[in-house]
Amino acid sequence: MKTQIIQLEEHDDTLSVRDKMDWSQTPRMLLVWPEKGKVLRARLDLILLERYCSSHGSQLALLTSDKEVIFQAGEAGIPVFQSRSEAQLQAWGKSFREFRRQELEKYAAENLPGVPLEREVPLPRKKYPLWARIPIFSLGVLSVLALAAFLLPSAEINLRLQGRQHSLSIPIQAQPGRNQITLSGFVPVRELMIMVEGQLSTPTTGSTLIPAEYAAGEVVFTNLGEEGFYIPEGTILSTTGDKPVLFRTITGGSTPSEQGGEITLKVEAYLPGVSGNIPANQINKINLEVGAELTVTNPAPTEGGTDIQIPAPTLVDRLKLARDMDQLLEDMAWEKINQELGFEDILLTDRLDDFKVISEEYAPEENGPGEFLWLDKEVQYLVHYISSDDLHKLAHDLVLAQYQDNSYIPDLNSIQLQPTPSSEKSGKQNFHREIQVSWIDVQTVSREEIIDWISAKSAGEAARILQKKLDLGEDPQIILQPRWWPRIPSLPFRIQINQGES
Structure with missing residues (x-):
């Protein structure tokens, strides 16, 4: 016979064991005691478990080596086994209380024939004649069919509302x-700073002379005293006048020690170029402490100083390069402005007149030579615009103000802005512009209203009602389940309404 084995834990009590018994559906239950721990050692606990097991139509037996439990089980008439195989192979005897109950019933039947036993006796069922049972059965079947017809049909209504x-x-x-946006059309002017920089070059068209070779010649020093003087190499000499020309000795020597003694030394212009070519008797100044005791002059002109001609930028080159650079920076600024502004932002600035030069550097500098003229320039531009966020907020508020009832609602996501081609400026800073706002609205109708219109109507009649009451872009789609069912269900929860826009 099939046996349910229930392993007990150290913490189990009668309630937890009964919960485990509830899962069993076998005719026999074997409770296995844990090896350690002392549980369910009271006779009352064992009797309660045996009674609970009997109420479920099962027999109870124990598997334990606890002597106290074995003793109490024996007093309660509950079989005890020492191994699982023994419990499964041997027959379980009836408990002591079962034998006792049978003895009491037998004693009462023999000695107390006039006292009926207090047992539950099932009441006899009332039997109806066939002619009555058939109508009752038929009525039950019809009730079930009517309930099914009321609950089972469903309808799905698909509507495509026409937007205006x-x-x-x-x-x-x-x-x-x-900072505030008003319904009268006032919006803030936003500012955008754009920083651009560029580099351009152009070939130079002019030329300039630069010094090349040094002029050279000879000078004569005359001693005005009676003592000789040494004139070192590198002694600086010059002409007189507002723009003196400098020379230096390239050899050294001493004057004779007598008044009127002379010495001739070679000199070279201090700077290269034709400026060093001077006439005779022009060099007459000595840069020495003993200059008062000596005189100097050049008996012959100095010669050999030359200039060479090389390319150099002209004023026209600079002006043209500056104009090209301004155009380049403006083009870069417009491109950057278009990238920064959104598609629906309105640019109010039509000319880039508001700017600040951050840096500007020419190479070569003014009057400098060079085959190319370079310009590095950085400029900051300021432009004004109307933000699309401000325009959409204004349009949002104005569109909502057009609707006073709830029969139609605007689709705010459909709002589109179309500005006029140009703006007008009034005063010094105010800008006037006109924008065209377009949007779509749709009819509002609740699910309850639609169900109230079409409930219990045929599919054709429901479609005509929906076409009459709603602005539909296409015919309503009505799907009935089962498909042969002729009408829309009466129960609202059996009707599904799907609304969309066309």
Whole structure:
């Protein structure tokens, strides 16, 4: 016979064991005591478990080596085994209380024939004649069918509402310094700073002379005293006048020690170029402490100083390069402005007149030679615009103000802005612009209203009602389940409404 084995834990009590018994559906239950721990050693606990097991139509037996439990089980008439195989192979005897109950029933039947036993006796069922049972059965079947017809049918209604197109012309006045947006059309003027830099070059068209060779010649020193003087190499000499020309001795020597003694030394111009070519008797100044005791002059002109001609930028080159650079930076600025501004932002600045030069450097500098003229320039431009976020907020508020009832609602996501081609400037900083706002609205109708219109109607009649009451872009789609069912269900929860826009 099939046996349910229930392993007990050290913490189990009668309630937890009964919970484990509830899962059993076998005719026999074997409780296995844990090797350690002392549980369910009271006779009352064992009797309660045996009674609970009997109420479920099962026999109870124990598997334990606990002597106290074995003793109490024996007193309660509950079989005890020492191994699982023994419990499964041997027959389980009836408990002591079962034998006792049978003895009491037998004693009562023999000695107390006039006292009926208090047992539950099932009441006899009332039997109806066939002619009555058939109508009752038929009525039950019809009730079930009526309930099924009321609950089982379902309907799915797919509606494509037709949106209405609207447009509105809004005059806009943008004011710098304003932060609030009003329904009268006032919006703030936003500022955008753009920083651009560039480098350009152009070939030079002019030329300039630069010094090349040094002029050279001879000078004569005359001693005005009676003592000789040494004139070192590198002694600086010059002409007189507002723009003296400098020379230096390239040899050294001493004057004779007598008044009027002379010495001739070679000199060279201090700077290269034709400026060193001077006439005779022009060098007459000595840069020495003993200059008062000596005189100097050049008996012959100095010669050999030359200049060479090389390319150099002209003023026209600079002006042209500056003009090309300004155009380049403006083009770069417009490109950057278009990248920074959104598609629906309105640019109010039409000319880049508001700018600041951050740096400007020519190479070579003015009057300097060079085959190319280079220009590095960085400029900051300031432009004004109307933000699309401000325009959409204004359009959002104005569109909502057009609707006073709830029969139609605007689709705010459908709002589109179309500005006029140009703006007008009034005063010094105010800008006037006009934008065209377009949007779509749709009819609003609740699910409850639709169900109230079509409940219990045929599919054709429901479609005609929906076409009459709603602005539909296409015929309504009505799907009935089962498909042969002729009408829309009466129960609202059996009707599914799907609304969309066309």
